[in-house]
Amino acid sequence: MxxxxxxxxxxxxxxxxxxxxxxxxxxxxxxxxxxxxxxxxxxxxxxxxxxxxxxxxSLPVPKKWFLGDNQKHIVILVNDIESVYLRDEWLQFLSNILGACKLNLGDVAIVNHANNSMLFADFQQQLAPKHFILFDVATQQIQLPFTMPFYQLQQFGSTQFLLAPSLALMLGNTDAVKMEKSRLWLSLKKMFNI
Known part of the structure; x- marks a missing residue:
């Protein structure tokens, strides 16, 4: 044949x-x-x-609960009740912004908080994050002992945190969307020393 x-x-x-x-x-x-x-x-x-x-x-096939390979220990936590990981347009935006940071999906672990309501201690144990970016998830929801405003970097232990609003606010071309994107970009540049 x-x-x-x-x-x-x-x-x-x-x-x-x-x-x-x-x-x-x-x-x-x-x-x-x-x-x-x-x-x-x-x-x-x-x-x-x-x-x-x-x-x-007969072993159960482990359910992969995050998207990506976490090669650089960067956890991105999103809140999307409509998807397993996240919506395609959100993934496209994240892929673009990661590319601008000279990163890719292999470098990160994208976790949907709506489907995996884990605590920060669980993330530490399983993914050992050096950088932790939260989109539309408050620090209290993962039991962190602090709060922080959007786009401010916060160091806690060996992990650097960045809190941002929903990825839905990053889509489109309005002035408000452009402002959110630029604020996110400035924070990511600081976080990854770009």
Missing amino acids: NNKFGNIELPDFVLVDFFRDNLVIVNDIVGPPNTQVVAASQSMPADTTISPAIKKT
Whole structure:
């Protein structure tokens, strides 16, 4: 058979998205150490006997609760009741502003507070943020012991914070929107030493 696509290897996160609800992790396969084989759950009938060399474990696929890879430990907390992570137009705006800061989605972890009402202590433990940007989320909502005005930088422990209004106020071309964008940009320039 002639395959015009060749051998294409997909990244792990794409495979997880394809088979989010139908994965079975098979451990202890004879072969190199630390290997795992992933198979679709429908490929093996429920009454199949598994040889002692192969042990079947049905592990839940972990739900990724943030968007991005958090490579530079920058947490962006948004509040969007209409989306899992955030609306497409908000993501486009954030991608543009991150690009202007010489960052990308791989550098950050975008968390939707509407779907993940975690506390700052949880963020510290799981994402170790160096920078924390809150859009339309008050510091009290994540149990921080301080308040701050919009666009002011605040250091707390090893994390620098920036509080901003909703991303919805950053969309459009009115004078008020331009003012919000410029205030955000000035704060981000200070935060990332641009």
